[in-house]
Amino acid sequence: MAGRQLLMTFPVTATSHALAEYRARGGYEALDKALRHMTPQQVTQEVTAAGLQGRGGASFPMGRKWAVVVPGDGQPHYLVANADEGEPGTFKDRWILENAPHLLIEGMVLAAYALDARHCFIYIRGEFDLPYRRVAAAIEEAYAGGYLGERICGTGFACDIIVYRGAGAYVAGEASGLLASLEGKKSYPRNRPPRLTVKGLYQRPTVVNNVESLSNVAGIIAHGAAAFRAVGTEKSPGTRLLSVSGHINRPGVYEVELGYPWRRFLDEDCGGITGGRTLKAVVPGGISSKVLTAADIENLRLSHEDLWSAGSTLGSGGMIVVAEGTCMVRLLQIMLRFYHHESCGQCTPCRHGTGWMHRIVDRIVAGEGRPEDIERLYFIAKYNDGTTICGLGDAAGYAASGMLDKFRDEFEYCIAHKRSRYEGRIECPTS
């Protein structure tokens, strides 16, 4: 086990996601306590004091987002759980949706109480079928159990949750794009200000939080901010769910106490690299986070500050492990194909930049690379950064510049010799 755990605290069985078992584990006690003995402001204060950083990718302090919304200001407020998990390499929210849906629901009702939100939404990506069915069933159970609807836990508080299914768009995972989608439109992100907490869904103050972030709220209210801060590091309190994939012996979702040693996590908890091979690189938090080499991570801990100091981020928690012998040019080609495919086309630098970078790497892979291509990629990445409404264009640039920073020689080799140093191999031989 990678340190202490706050979320994956029970064995997953065929019925562990159901309300009866959630209650047997102490579920909904935090909600009952908060509705009876705490003011909405106290709930927000507790979450702020816990120092919980958003788990969707940007690591923005959750309490600071909540504090912008003023309860009782005479207008409707909305809370939205972002379950549009689509960052390549990321499947950790899926674990919560399938195995602990009530943890999310309890966190959402607590948040709704703090934010004075009568209506909440769970925006779940369209492809997620079992997660959708599990969440929808849990919501039915919560209504029947008196944890949703009117007079929650026998108090005067009322709250509804509506599950909303996406229809296939990576950019809908961006908070403002998500709200456009939730309004039934194409998910074009929009410029801030105004912030979504000021003008969000249908122009009303709206908090959009990641599934895992919200799933931490019940624990914070049950045990207090100090108990939460006692786990993790000073700058990264708590745990994170990391979804590990690629060339690793035991892929899957792991709850890791922040500050846990990275190499130990890969070698012991995840069973080491496939086929006993040497580690080459890790994409730490979804493909939008910059790749790090085995040497880079050698002495790092899994914490936000450690990753930032190395020039990358824990991002969405989607960790892709790459074994020695893998062609990084081919990996970048797939990443850029993805961004090119998913760019919504609203902003010129991203609409053109993602396709341009993709075509350049396509031709390098095809043995038609030109000497100026590497600088050209850097140039496009630079002018994508900060020039678009949302982070998709930036992220495509980070993927490219991150790969070039760490593995430039492979790109140069491929251009000079008209073939990959590793024969374009991306699968790890298992034998």
Add this chain to the structure above:
Amino acid sequence: MKSLVPEFEAMRARFPEGFASSLVLPCLRRIQEERGFVADADIDELVTCLGVPRIQVEEALSFYTQFRRQPIGRWHVQVCHNVSCSMRGAETLLAHVQRKLGIAPGETTPDGRCTLTTVECLGSCGTAPALMVNDRYVENLTIRAVDDLLEELK
């Protein structure tokens, strides 16, 4: 689509006042589940039912990858070929599926049995390689498992 109108009205009642526009995506999903795709007549009827601009419905249909304007095969096989799946054999697997079905991504078998497409990351990276058959995920694939699966899809 007309038979779905009572269902759409029930859906509208569950949403807050003034959220009719939000119903576009769930209604299109239900229409597609019934018909297999969204036809021109569906758009006309949905615009009337919800009172939203026609352009909003047209944009949603062209923007989101899950919506279809044309019928497809009985079985929609969607193979993930993003990073984690490719690192665990998705490209080999996709080539195998193409050979077995005799079609390229984006095509339907002449008998209308299978439509093959590629997708970018289904969130099955820990159980890669993965594909979807209609709404169902099939994970931890091997060539042999794919052969068995294709046999089942009649």
